[in-house]
Amino acid sequence: MKIDPALLKHMSIMTQDMLSKLPPEDQEKFANEFKEKMIDPTTWGLLAVLVPPVAYIKMGEIPLAILFFATFGGCGVWWLFELGMVKNRVAKYNDRVAGEIIQTLKFMKND
Numbered sequence: 001m002k003i004d005p006a007l008l009k010h011m012s013i014m015t016q017d018m019l020s021k022l023p024p025e026d027q028e029k030f031a032n033e034f035k036e037k038m039i040d041p042t043t044w045g046l047l048a049v050l051v052p053p054v055a056y057i058k059m060g061e062i063p064l065a066i067l068f069f070a071t072f073g074g075c076g077v078w079w080l081f082e083l084g085m086v087k088n089r090v091a092k093y094n095d096r097v098a099g100e101i102i103q104t105l106k107f108m109k110n111d
Contacts, residue, residue, distance in 0.1 A: 002028055003027055007038075010038055010094045012095045015099060022102070029105060030102065037101070041091070045083075053068050055089070056068060059089070
């Protein structure tokens with residue numbers, strides 16, 4: 001596989017398996033697009049501590065961002081809970097993005 005191991009750590013084993021079945025030129029296209037769209041868990045963890053609603057906005061969950069802001073992070077309880085969940089939330093987001101890119105590459109190949 002032609003994908004940088006640093007990128008592979010940001011996706012699930014199932015996604016890695018689907019990626020390994022793509023031809024090398026599609027793997028390279030995937031890597032370029034995934035680098036642009038993925039979220040780094042460390043950076044996102046810091047952002048979640050400093051400006052939590054921004055994480056929801058970036059992930060497309062705008063109603064949650066508004067609710068978080070309006071309730072002051074559930075008076076701090078929601079904010080504490082979110083600190084523990086940020087890594088899982090980022091992993092799901094990155095996996096979803098990777099799946100969408102792979103599906104797009106397969107669709108383009110069929111045309």
